[in-house]
Amino acid sequence: MSAKDGMMVSVSAAPEELLSRFASGDEKAFEQLCDEWGGRIFAVVARFLGDPHLAEDVYQEALTKVAMHAAGQGGRPGAAAWIFQIARNSCLDAIRLRKRRGHVSLDKPAAANGDGSALSDSLPAQAEDPAANLERAELAAALEN
Numbered sequence: 001m002s003a004k005d006g007m008m009v010s011v012s013a014a015p016e017e018l019l020s021r022f023a024s025g026d027e028k029a030f031e032q033l034c035d036e037w038g039g040r041i042f043a044v045v046a047r048f049l050g051d052p053h054l055a056e057d058v059y060q061e062a063l064t065k066v067a068m069h070a071a072g073q074g075g076r077p078g079a080a081a082w083i084f085q086i087a088r089n090s091c092l093d094a095i096r097l098r099k100r101r102g103h104v105s106l107d108k109p110a111a112a113n114g115d116g117s118a119l120s121d122s123l124p125a126q127a128e129d130p131a132a133n134l135e136r137a138e139l140a141a142a143l144e145n
Contacts, residue, residue, distance in 0.1 A: 012036045015079035023071040030067060037080070038063070041087050048091040054098075062090040 013029075015037060021029035041062065046055035065086050073082050 015083060016077060019066075019070045019073050019079050022067070023073075030070070033066075034063060037083065041083065044084060045087050045091055048088065049094065054094060058090045058094045059087070061094075062087040065090065 013032065013036070015033060018029045018033040018036075022033065038059075042055065042059045045059045045062065046052055049055045049058060062083075066083055069086075073079055076082075
């Protein structure tokens with residue numbers, strides 16, 4: 001923190017320094033890295049994937065990889081580029097996995113329906129509640145006696 005016009009202003013540390021400190025056991029350094037760089041990393045991941053829900057998962061995965069491999073990077077120049085490369089590769093992995101598994105949207109019109117309706121339209125509006133079914137059956141049995 002430094003004083004500027006009587007106010008305390010946070011001074012951001014270089015990612016190389018933060019990774020080096022984290023690799024040495026300073027967990028606060030990784031928190032600081034996430035605080036200072038997390039928004040930028042997430043923005044890149046979200047823009048790359050175009051799906052905010054998937055982006056959250058990929059963002060977490062990328063940060064996990066950064067934490068796991070920080071010791072190998074700590075202190076070397078180009079840490080920011082290294083972090084963004086991990087985020088990019090995590091995005092590519094997610095896209096490959098989605099293609100391999102096949103992604104089905106419940107909201108987009110399904111070609112198999114033939115009528116242009118979404119797959120979610122063919123699902124029951126409300127799933128049967130097993131507890132309610134049991135209660136109804138018990139009530140019916142009690143009324144019969």
